[in-house]
Amino acid sequence: MALDIRLPIGLLFTALGLLLAVFGSFSDPALYRRSLGINVNLLWGLALLGFGIIMLGLARRGARAKTN
Amino acid sequence: MQLTYIDWLILAAYFVFVLGIGAALKRHTRTSADFFQAGRSLPAWVCGLAFLSANLGAQEVIGMAASGAKYGISTSHFYWIGAIPAMVFVGIFMMPFYYGSRARSVPEYLRLRFDEKTRAFNAISFAAMTVFSSGISLYALARLIQALHLFDGPFQRLGLDPSWVFHFGILLSALVVLAYIFLGGLSSAIYNEVVQFFLIVAGLLPLVWLGLQNVGGWTGLQARLDPGYVHSWAGMGSAHTNRLGVEWFGLAMGLGFVLSFGYWCTDFLVVQRAMAADSMNAARRTPIIAAFPKMLFPFVVILPGLIAVALPAPHPAEPGHPAAVSAQIPAGAGLIPAKLDATGQPLRDLDGKPVLDYDLAIPKMLLHYFPTGLLGLGLTALLASFMSGMAGNVTAFNTVWTYDIYQAYLRKEAPDAHYLWMGRMATVFGILLSVAAAYMANRFNNIMDMLQLVFAFVNAPLFATFLLGMFWKRATGHGAFAGLLGGTAAAAVHHALSLPAGAVAGIKGGWLGLVHSYPSEMAQNFWTAIYAWTVCFAVTIAVSLFTRARPQQELAGLVYSLTPPPAETGLLWYQRPALLAAAVLAATVVLNIVFW
Numbered sequence: 141m142a143l144d145i146r147l148p149i150g151l152l153f154t155a156l157g158l159l160l161a162v163f164g165s166f167s168d169p170a171l172y173r174r175s176l177g178i179n180v181n182l183l184w185g186l187a188l189l190g191f192g193i194i195m196l197g198l199a200r201r202g203a204r205a206k207t208n
Numbered sequence: 209m210q211l212t213y214i215d216w217l218i219l220a221a222y223f224v225f226v227l228g229i230g231a232a233l234k235r236h237t238r239t240s241a242d243f244f245q246a247g248r249s250l251p252a253w254v255c256g257l258a259f260l261s262a263n264l265g266a267q268e269v270i271g272m273a274a275s276g277a278k279y280g281i282s283t284s285h286f287y288w289i290g291a292i293p294a295m296v297f298v299g300i301f302m303m304p305f306y307y308g309s310r311a312r313s314v315p316e317y318l319r320l321r322f323d324e325k326t327r328a329f330n331a332i333s334f335a336a337m338t339v340f341s342s343g344i345s346l347y348a349l350a351r352l353i354q355a356l357h358l359f360d361g362p363f364q365r366l367g368l369d370p371s372w373v374f375h376f377g378i379l380l381s382a383l384v385v386l387a388y389i390f391l392g393g394l395s396s397a398i399y400n401e402v403v404q405f406f407l408i409v410a411g412l413l414p415l416v417w418l419g420l421q422n423v424g425g426w427t428g429l430q431a432r433l434d435p436g437y438v439h440s441w442a443g444m445g446s447a448h449t450n451r452l453g454v455e456w457f458g459l460a461m462g463l464g465f466v467l468s469f470g471y472w473c474t475d476f477l478v479v480q481r482a483m484a485a486d487s488m489n490a491a492r493r494t495p496i497i498a499a500f501p502k503m504l505f506p507f508v509v510i511l512p513g514l515i516a517v518a519l520p521a522p523h524p525a526e527p528g529h530p531a532a533v534s535a536q537i538p539a540g541a542g543l544i545p546a547k548l549d550a551t552g553q554p555l556r557d558l559d560g561k562p563v564l565d566y567d568l569a570i571p572k573m574l575l576h577y578f579p580t581g582l583l584g585l586g587l588t589a590l591l592a593s594f595m596s597g598m599a600g601n602v603t604a605f606n607t608v609w610t611y612d613i614y615q616a617y618l619r620k621e622a623p624d625a626h627y628l629w630m631g632r633m634a635t636v637f638g639i640l641l642s643v644a645a646a647y648m649a650n651r652f653n654n655i656m657d658m659l660q661l662v663f664a665f666v667n668a669p670l671f672a673t674f675l676l677g678m679f680w681k682r683a684t685g686h687g688a689f690a691g692l693l694g695g696t697a698a699a700a701v702h703h704a705l706s707l708p709a710g711a712v713a714g715i716k717g718g719w720l721g722l723v724h725s726y727p728s729e730m731a732q733n734f735w736t737a738i739y740a741w742t743v744c745f746a747v748t749i750a751v752s753l754f755t756r757a758r759p760q761q762e763l764a765g766l767v768y769s770l771t772p773p774p775a776e777t778g779l780l781w782y783q784r785p786a787l788l789a790a791a792v793l794a795a796t797v798v799l800n801i802v803f804w
Contacts, residue, residue: 143229143232143233143236143399145254145399145402145403148225148228148229148232148399148403149402149403149406151225152221152222152225152403153406153410155221156218156221156410156585159214159217159218159221159581160214160218160581160582160585163214163581164581167579167581171579171580171581172579174576174577174578174579175418175577175578175579175582176418176421176422176577178418178421180414180418180578180579180582181579181581181582184410184414184582184585185581188410191406191410
């Protein structure tokens, strides 16, 4: 594999997660009337961030296994 | 509803990453094998997710939600009796020949197994079909962007007419897909498909979650809808007691056997992903790994459609719903609006019922539930789905064009660098042709319908050819070719003599007279496929028996009885294709029973 695909996936989802979670923490609660009063930006942002970090961790482990 | 800076940032992040992946892979793309086959070097899970994602184009995401809204949970038959068994079959039984023969494409396998004319027939019809389907995907994307009115604001600020949103949508997606395939070839398409797979899930899952919260879960949904919507098998005893208008035999044979096996087992668009795997075992596991998420996809793409019809229609005065959108709602069902005619009045069918625009199920759900921020992610998911579908078509096209048409008939002996160059050129003109097809779809709706119909005729019999080719060593090239022609003709004749209920003769069938009338268009399609397959199967056998068989030593590695079975010893449990296949089949049976 020329490039470990988990690295770009990890980076992209970490970035998207941060964007959504930070925006969600500072946004106007009135925004969430349509989403049943749930701050979905914050919640889903954190979920995506978690996924991104796991992917980065896997990519890092893969890179270590390769060099050893 | 307007997009704000956070939505634009999310969309921008997506574009940076897809293009970045293409650019990063450019220096690894040195030979034609790198460009067309990803160097046969990718791990099974990457190929598996790409296998799934290449099929997750517009027809799939938008179309399956539309079918969910129209037919209910029985749309899951496309997955639980259609796709899954076929994906298991191609992995376990067919991949040894595709991968083991070292053919570079599906048409090339046909040349190795049968002869030149069978390959040419398949290569040319397949190449044409990929260009038109990627064009239709582009067209659908641009229409959707236009219908959502999300980009009208920025266009007005720039002083551009809102009709330019359509052209902009087509050009932008075509250019992005062009750029990343041109740079990194199949590896770039596959890597991006994996990213796109995760994005599609990330963008649609919160929609399902919010929707289910709102209607009170699956039980709440059942309570709100007519029982026909929430059962997949009950009522399948007769074509008149279920929403699909098909009885169990037509469903199992037409969809489950002929159409699904025909698509998943012979369509180079998906098979190419498995052929890029780094070993025989990885190639066999590719479709089976893809089958696990595929099995769960009805919850991501069909449920939103069901929820959209179950919700009460929003009141026009409700905040957050632009007047232009909600004015249509009185004639619609739930969130789904009626189609409008040129004067802005709802279109009505022969019974006077409004014709609903089911394709808007997912887009309307996104606008209904997602606040700015998540809305950007939802749009990214839609864009990702359209682009992965288009890229799948374009990579399949450039490979078949270069190896099976250009190298086979136009320029046989050239240095490898020449074919690499030709692959990049084929990517450019493949995309130009797709753009042309998209505009054609915009101008002449009927021509596109007609083309799709012709392709359906060509595709329906294909699985009989592959089945006999791989499992019957006596099948000959003349037999296969005659079978394909006969099967295609049978499909056309069946279509010409039958009509779905309520349709007028013409593009819907019946153009040579009316012998049989089906309760629904779907039933007619399934039976067209069944006739085509049966005729192809019979004609191939008959003609093969009257023509000279190929010597057995030439067929080693191409036919089941002359190929040693791939070894499964010394593998961990999760590396064994047969074990994974059994697990996914068992889980699918459970799903069929739960949603009976």
